Amino acid sequence: MAEYWYIAEGFEERLQNYLKDGGESEVDLMFAVPEKDFNTAGKGSSEVKNLLKRLGVDSDILRRIAVASYEAEINVAAHSQGGVMHSEIFDDLIHIRFEDEGPGIEDIEQAMVPGYSTADELVRELGFGAGLGLPNIKKNSDAMHIVSAKGSPTLVEFIIFFA
Ligand SMILES: Nc1ncnc2c1ncn2[C@@H]1O[C@H](COP(=O)(O)OP(=O)(O)O)[C@@H](O)[C@H]1O
Ligand SMILES: [Mg+2]
Numbered sequence: 001m002a003e004y005w006y007i008a009e010g011f012e013e014r015l016q017n018y019l020k021d022g023g024e025s026e027v028d029l030m031f032a033v034p035e036k037d038f039n040t041a042g043k044g045s046s047e048v049k050n051l052l053k054r055l056g057v058d059s060d061i062l063r064r065i066a067v068a069s070y071e072a073e074i075n076v077a078a079h080s081q082g083g084v085m086h087s088e089i090f091d092d093l094i095h096i097r098f099e100d101e102g103p104g105i106e107d108i109e110q111a112m113v114p115g116y117s118t119a120d121e122l123v124r125e126l127g128f129g130a131g132l133g134l135p136n137i138k139k140n141s142d143a144m145h146i147v148s149a150k151g152s153p154t155l156v157e158f159i160i161f162f163a
Helices: 012-020 043-054 059-079 121-125 133-140
Strands: 002-007 027-033 083-089 093-100 143-148 155-161
Touching: 012 155, 027 043, 027 059, 043 059, 043 083, 043 093, 059 083, 059 093, 059 133, 059 155, 133 143, 133 155
Parallel strands: none
Antiparallel strands: 002 143, 027 083, 083 093, 093 155, 143 155
C-alpha cells in the first residue's frame, strides 16, 4: 500500500493533537456512495454542508468543505466500485473519510497531478474527469491523506479546521 500525506503549513501541531487524542465527535454521519450513480453521489456532501450551515460554520470554511467532500464523493462514484463517506464533526474541525472497494490508485503522486485523469467515456460525458478533483481537495484541506494501491481499496480522508 502506498500512502500520501499533505499537511498545510502551520497545521502540523493541531493535526498531531487531533490524531493523538481525537476524542468523541459531536456528530457522526455515514453515507453510501454507489458506483457510477451520479444522482446519489453528491448527496452526502450536500447534507453535510447543510448541517454545517445550520451549525453556523463560517461561509468560507463551509465552501472549502463542500468542494473537497464533493470531489472526493464523485471520485468514489466515478473511479471505484462504490464505497462509503464517513463524516465526523468535532467542536473545532471536520474529518471526512472516503473508503471504497477498489480497484485502487496505482500511482498516487501521478493522480495528484492537475489534469491527470483516467475517467472513462461515460464519466467524461457527464462532465467529470478534468483531473482536478484530488488537487482541489488538497487546495481546500488543512490535511489530506490517501492510502491505496493497484487492486486495493482506496482511503481518501481530509481534515478542515473551523477557525
Ligand atoms: N477513489 C478512487 N479510486 C480509484 N482511483 C481514483 C480514486 N480517486 C481518484 N482516482 C484516480 O485519480 C485520478 C485523478 O483524480 P481527480 O483529480 O479527481 O480527477 P478526475 O476525477 O477528474 O479524473 C482519477 O482519474 C483516477 O485515476
Ligand atoms: Mg475527480
